[in-house]
Amino acid sequence: MELGFTEEQQILRSSVSSMCKEHSDLQSLREIEDSDIGYSENFWNQLLALGLTGIAIPEEYGGSNMGLLDTTVIYEEFGRALALSPHFMSSIVSTYLINELGTDEQKQKLLPGIVSGDKVLTLAWLEKSSSFNISGINLALTNNKNSSTLNGTKHMVQYASTASEAIVFFRDGDNVGAAIVDLNQPGVKYTYQPNHAKTSMYEVVFNDVEIPNSMILNQDNFWAKWENISCRCQVLLSAEASGGCERSLYIGRDYSLDREAFGQKIGSFQSIAHYLADGLVHVESNKLITYQAAWASDEGMKISKFSAMAKLQACRSFREVSATTIQIYGGMGFTVEADPQLFFRRAKHLQNYLWDDGYLESQLEKVFFSSQKKET
Secondary structure (H helix, E strand, C coil), rough: CCCCCCHHHHHHHHHHHHHHHHHHHHHHHHHHHCCCCCCCCHHHHHHHCCCHCCCCCCCHHCCCCCCHHHHHHHHHHHHHCCCCCCHHHHHHHHHHHHHHHHHHHHHHHHHHHHCCCCCCCECCCCCCCCCHHHHHHHCEEEECEEEEEEEEEEEEECCCCCCCCEEEEEECCCCEEEEEEECCCCCCEEECCCCCCCEEEEEEEEEEEEEEEHHHHHCCCCCHHHHHHHHHHHHHHHHHHHHHHHHHHHHHHHHHCCEEECEEEHHHCHHHHHHHHHHHHHHHHHHHHHHHHHHHHHHHCHHHHHHHHHHHHHHHHHHHHHHHHHHHHHHHHHHHCCCCHHHHHHHHHHHHHCCCCCHHHHHHHHHHEEEEEEHC
């Protein structure tokens, strides 16, 4: 594995970092939290202007088809800024699904629109009291002659109020699949779901929603392909957590060099210095395992083990370091006026987001026992 970044990757990081500093600062974050849209349209327009909405889309559809390591560089900067936008759901998760499971017609209809920003897609996957496993998919699909009907409820659907389409996971008898559903049609109802990170999450109810059979993704070996896609997505979430963890650490460090107690800077106290040193170890560990997972994916290796380890490590570290930053701030760190709580809430959100610790640990157990059987 090459441990250095190329000149192009360094330029990419610098460009995204500058954009985030200018258009996605922490004050802007406070203004969009719990809002209906859930993100800054100005920031979204900047992503469009830089062509970042097409990073996972093939060139024939107007995208740039970046590798996972390049995308990791971008998401580390998103995490450092705590940037909110539909980018992950629309330009990453939905795009991966359409790239690998979509027909030529579906790709032509949707991918150019994602690049231009004319379309924003989201994922309707989770259901109430369900897990991340295949057994958690129970929303019903009823087959008709030339179309199908969806009935059921999905939870924690990001940006449902502004998305044009959703990729909805369904159950059809013993099979699980996904369909591309127009959200601007009768029978679709969404309700905001409060969450501790104050991000755009909605409950979406599908009541006799009719969809053309041409909008159903390829169901051949669907769940196995989705698990492979999810591994790449986990790497990007770990990159986001890694960036947030590093920013939180340096916020704590800067405050320790400014605040005085007993006539000296609190950063000179041994206990604070130890906290900061431990945090730096976490930050560097997060980077290494995330970069390794992204590099391995670009090299065509199987990354289920790397991706699960990366998300577990980075998200846990983000939560621990952001909690330490709150302690360094003292009582003020718990207030909404101070910045540390922004990072702590996002850390917990990312830790449970899409793939929680319990699911990832079970995936690692499967990989471990599978390798043990092969050795014996």
